[in-house]
Amino acid sequence: MSRPFAGPLALVAAVCGASLSRAGATAQETIHRTASISGTVVAAESGELLPFSVVALLPGFSPRFTDQTGTFSFAGLAPGRYRLLARQIGYHPLDTVFAVGDSVPGLRIALSHVAIQLPPVTVTGRTTCVASGTAAAPELAAVFEQLLENARRFQLLADSFPHRFRIERIFTTVDRLGRDEVSQVDTFERESTFRWPYRPGRIVGPASGPLNNDRLVRLPSLPDFADSTFVHAHCFRLVGQDTLAGSTFIRLDFAPVATLRATDVEGAAYMDPTSYQVRYTTVRLTRPEREMPGVAAMAATIHFSEIAPGILLHDHVRSVETFASSHTPTERIEEQRLLGVHFLRPLMRTQ
DSSP: OOOOOHHHHHHHHHHHHHHHHHHHTTTTTSTTSOEEEEEEEEETTTOOBOTTOEEEEETTEEEEEOOTTSEEEEEEEOSEEEEEEEEOTTBOOEEEEEEESSOEEEEEEEEOBOOOOOOOOOOOSOOOOOSOBOOSOHHHHHHHHHHHHHHHHHHHHHHHSOEEEEEEEEEEEEOTTSOEEEEEEEEEEEETTOOOOOOTTOOEEOOOGGGOSSOEEOOOOGGGGGOHHHHHTEEEEEEEEEEETTEEEEEEEEEEOTTOOSSEEEEEEEEOTTTOOEEEEEEEEESGGGTSTTEEEEEEEEEEEEEETTEEEEEEEEEEEEEOTTOSSSEEEEEEEEEEEEESSOSSOOO
């Protein structure tokens, strides 16, 4: 979704214009040389560096992270016109076009912080999802755009910095008297390249490899919120501010379209009201009995933490499977805790 953001765009255009006017004077002399562009991304209000912002220069340079100081560079540029994009969670994006003739060092990209006025919202209970996607309400559109940015960054991290998770799993059963017993503890590893694309109504599948149980339930991950297939199969509703685990968040609900009769997922994303980073997602299976006989309900809570400024990973997952009344035990709880992350190439640049 594109919107005019006169503040940061005007500032950066002025900076680029000053540099490019100098380059234009020598364009004939440097026509056969390649140029470079470098700079930093900062907050317009405070001048604070914005680590791990996302920048792209088109054509030729797809989105990439800045380093931990907000610094970026593009080298080997032929003279011509380029489109520069810069994004960060919680900030208005920049999108500008300028001409490059010679190297342009020391750009200062200033992004303005997003301020979303949330209307008072009264939760009236479950609603039927008729039209998928997001409605035209500006508050919902603004919050959903921040959710998209969380999703894009999560996917870019996996693509740019492949990594391996080491995860501990603990299975606990609960009987009719409420007594719990740990039935299994193990650890497994998973690559960030692992993919199970979302398909409407195809949430439950056979397990294999390190996840070799009786079945595998696909919980939505952050990149799903940027997947058009997932978005078109769900409605999104801005609830407003809500409390979870003792903290206040912006809550955005999602639910499958009413025409989807197979087992699917509904839930909510909980975003920090200042940074707009996703801190929790909650997920519930809809119609679980259709794919999992004997299961009355299944719900999960996923927590996200920063491993570097603005870089989120899920570090805890807790799912509760509730069985039908005739079943013993009555519940099975699975907890996954992140023990460590190994990046195949360094995330932090040595300074």
